[in-house]
Amino acid sequence: MNWFWYASPQTFFPLAATIARWSGIAAVVLALAGLYIGFFVAPTDAQQGEAYRIIFIHVPAAWMSMFLYVVMAFWAALGLAFNTRLSGMMARALAPTGALFTFIALWTGSLWGKPTWGTYWVWDARLTSELILLFLYLGFMGLQAAIDDPRRADRAGALLAIVGVINIPIIYYSVQWWNTLHQGASVSLKSSPTMAAPMLAGMLVMALAFWMYSIAVAMVRVRCIIRERQ
């Protein structure tokens, strides 16, 4: 099989429509199933009451936000290495979804934090590194938006994404160390070390739903970018 067959935007264009359709359907089905499990099957948490149910959105969104940056950097690196046009378009198409999930993770996290920790925001290591991740996404999008020539925009964005993905572990660990230096871990996201099976199932199903959603919107966005450029 020739892996580069679909590297051309022309041949990828119809495939993207098929992928977008099916992953879109899968996203809706999985999200309905996940929300059903989350709201009706999963038991009420002994310590946090009903407020914990936001994790069915929050945790999958946080996972996707980090995962999508790595995927974006992967496409970016591929684009720089093989000089394929489609890779840059994929990276560009993934960025808004990644930023969206990062924002959702921060937002739902603060909504969860208010009843549980009593505050919307703490300078917890994870929260802070998620915030910096959002800045990295916005920087990537800002750079691409500022460059008129699409080829240069793709390549410049690719380099930035690679520099960012190398920095993410460094940022994460330094933020973690910074926090533990200042204060003990007064709050931790690991509130329930033993999680009931329906809770875990609901979270995993929702994660799959978000995954499918990301694929679907990225494909739709790639089709728009291909149309725009050709």
Add this chain to the structure above:
Amino acid sequence: MTGAIQCIVRRDLLLAMRRKSDVATALLFFVIVASLFPLGVGAEPNLLRSIAPGVIWVAALLSSMLSLSRLFAADHADGTLEQILLGAAPLSLVVAAKAFAHWLVSGLPLVLIAPLLALQYDLPASLYGVLALSLLLGTPVLSLIGAIGAALTLGLRGGGVLLSLLVLPLYVPVLIMGAGSVEMAAAGMGGQGQLLLLAAFLVVAAAFAPWAIAAALRISSE
């Protein structure tokens, strides 16, 4: 090869000497930003002592970023950059030399003047050394990482603001370790751990950033 490096460093320093106001502006910015904080948060000595490392480091970050947009802009405008790109000297070495010259002009003065600001903030004299050492190790990293951003945003509209958006999140580890080393030393635990990490950042940045800067310059000047 060393000839090219010497030539670039000497040229950039000479250019900076001929335009002294540019250098002075960034340095003055550093001093002014640091001097504004007591006016904003109040002159309570204990509070000032506790925020001093962070404030001085943030001011250093901003000041080193201010001068970044000029790093390649003038060379880009008058065509020198194209000659450098076409020239025989390895581009990554040339940009490393440029980043070094940028640090000599914008980072080293901060190291030298930081103890004065520490005095303003009533930091104990025993911490001056740690503060200066942390800046000495950290500011070259700022110049190296910043040069990647400067190369990527070369010739873009709104480049300066965009540059800060790209570069500031990447500065976070340096800020944390730099300010952290002084805070640890103030708490009597010694800041060696953070200083060693800063040195590690410097080694990694010096090894890899020149390639990234060179690649970014090639992308920007296609």
